[in-house]
Amino acid sequence: MGPNTYYNPVTAIIQRGPKKDVAERPKPYHLHVYTTHNNCRVVFTYPSGRLVKNGWWTSGSCGFKGANKSSYEAGYQCAVRAFKRIEEEITSPTLKDGGVSPVTLALKFKGFGWGREAVQKAFMTSEGDNIRSSVVVVEDRTPIKIGGTRAKKARRL
Amino acid sequence: MSWLRRITSAALSSTARGIFSQRPNLPARMLSDVRHPPALLDRTKSQDRMWSRAIQDTIDRTAETTQKKNPPTPDELWAERSRSATFNPPADPYTGRRVFVNGDLGEAFRRLQTRLRRNRVMQEVSRQRRHEKKGVKRRRLSSERWRRMFANEVRKKVQLVSTIRRRGAY
Numbered sequence: 001m002g003p004n005t006y007y008n009p010v011t012a013i014i015q016r017g018p019k020k021d022v023a024e025r026p027k028p029y030h031l032h033v034y035t036t037h038n039n040c041r042v043v044f045t046y047p048s049g050r051l052v053k054n055g056w057w058t059s060g061s062c063g064f065k066g067a068n069k070s071s072y073e074a075g076y077q078c079a080v081r082a083f084k085r086i087e088e089e090i091t092s093p094t095l096k097d098g099g100v101s102p103v104t105l106a107l108k109f110k111g112f113g114w115g116r117e118a119v120q121k122a123f124m125t126s127e128g129d130n131i132r133s134s135v136v137v138v139e140d141r142t143p144i145k146i147g148g149t150r151a152k153k154a155r156r157l
Numbered sequence: 158m159s160w161l162r163r164i165t166s167a168a169l170s171s172t173a174r175g176i177f178s179q180r181p182n183l184p185a186r187m188l189s190d191v192r193h194p195p196a197l198l199d200r201t202k203s204q205d206r207m208w209s210r211a212i213q214d215t216i217d218r219t220a221e222t223t224q225k226k227n228p229p230t231p232d233e234l235w236a237e238r239s240r241s242a243t244f245n246p247p248a249d250p251y252t253g254r255r256v257f258v259n260g261d262l263g264e265a266f267r268r269l270q271t272r273l274r275r276n277r278v279m280q281e282v283s284r285q286r287r288h289e290k291k292g293v294k295r296r297r298l299s300s301e302r303w304r305r306m307f308a309n310e311v312r313k314k315v316q317l318v319s320t321i322r323r324r325g326a327y
Contacts, residue, residue, distance in 0.1 A: 009211035012241060112279055120266050138265045140254040140273060145285050154287040 028106040028136050029089070029099070031082065033119050039069045040115030042078040044085060046099055052089065057081045059115070075115025079122035083131050090134065104136040111142055254278075 027047035034041045044055035059069035062077040086105070093099045109116055122128055123135070229237070254272065258265040273279065289297070 009215050010207060013211055013214050112282060123266075124263055132262050135258050135262050135265075138256045138258060138262075138269050139251055140269060140278070141251050142278065142282055144278065144281060148285075151286060151288040154289070154293075 025136075026100045026102050026104055028104040029086075030106050030108055031086070032108045032110065032141075033079075033116060035075065035109075035111040035113030035115035035119075037070055037113050040075045040078055040113060040118075042082045042119065044082055044089075052085070053094075055082075055085055070113060070115075072114045072118045075113070075118030076122050078115065079119040080127050083122070083128055087130050090130070103134055105131065105134050106136060107138045108141050109139070 029047060029052075030043075030045045030049065032041075032043040032045070034043070039059050041058045042056070044052045046052060057078040059071075059074035059078065062074060062081065064071065064074040064077075068074060086103075089099070090103045093101055093103055095101065109119075123132055253276075254269070256265050256269045256272070
């Protein structure tokens with residue numbers, strides 16, 4: 001087996017198929033959903049990370065102003081517009097700019113605003129019927145400090 | 158527990174008679190076949206079976222290999238290792254919060270939420286948004302520890318009561 005490896009009898013008898021799946025899987029497009037307590041932003045990018053043309057939507061760009069930008073409805077609107085653009089991309093993938101033919105999606109959530117749940121709900125409704133099957137991986141990317149810089153002092157209301 | 162009684166009776170009878178009787182014929186049983194109160198049983202039947210199969214496989218594998226074959230060549234070693242090694246891609250800071258969708262997207266969302274809830278990510282994020290002074294932090298930790306200890310004690314008492322009830326209070 002080798003000088004520095006330990007033999008695990010349980011894992012050794014597990015039958016594993018040859019490594020084919022990893023090579024075959026196409027790289028997914030990314031849908032970044034960034035929600036804060038003041039705003040919501042949805043961004044659609046190519047697998048490389050490059051922004052897709054007309055591929056970003058924020059609460060403000062959907063017509064909401066001020067306090068409404070953080071509402072559930074704003075998040076829902078952003079999601080709906082994003083789905084339309086993604087459907088366009090699925091039907092006619094722009095392979096020139098780094099797209100791949102079977103369009104798969106990777107959802108990346110950042111932050112815990114109201115828009116986050118709105119986007120998730122939008123996927124499960126009829127708006128996201130065409131998109132739902134192409135989602136491959138769901139991820140949470142909220143930044144978490146380990147130690148790190150000192151935050152502002154607590155608000156005394 | 159009848160087999161235990163049989164051993165003790167056999168032992169007692171042999172010592173009383175002064176003869177060293179034969180080894181009592183114990184039925185070959187796995188730990189999981191005997192009825193124990195739930196706390197003692199920490200391996201399931203399938204795990205027992207898997208271990209016995211693995212041990213048998215080891216015995217078979219090493220039965221005739223001790224001094225017969227030459228040590229395996231580097232090529233053989235390499236082939237052996239590649240066959241059994243399937244590595245995942247290298248981990249990044251978000252590997253733990255990544256959920257792969259198999260079929261149901263709603264289920265994937267729920268799995269992610271469960272994972273975040275179990276690791277208290279939302280609380281961590283909201284706590285990190287504003288600085289928590291040392292006294293405030295000390296008080297919070299002390300309160301959390303007390304509540305955890307209390308909940309554990311209550312849980313142990315409730316489990317004790319339910320085991321007594323299950324076995325029959327009298």
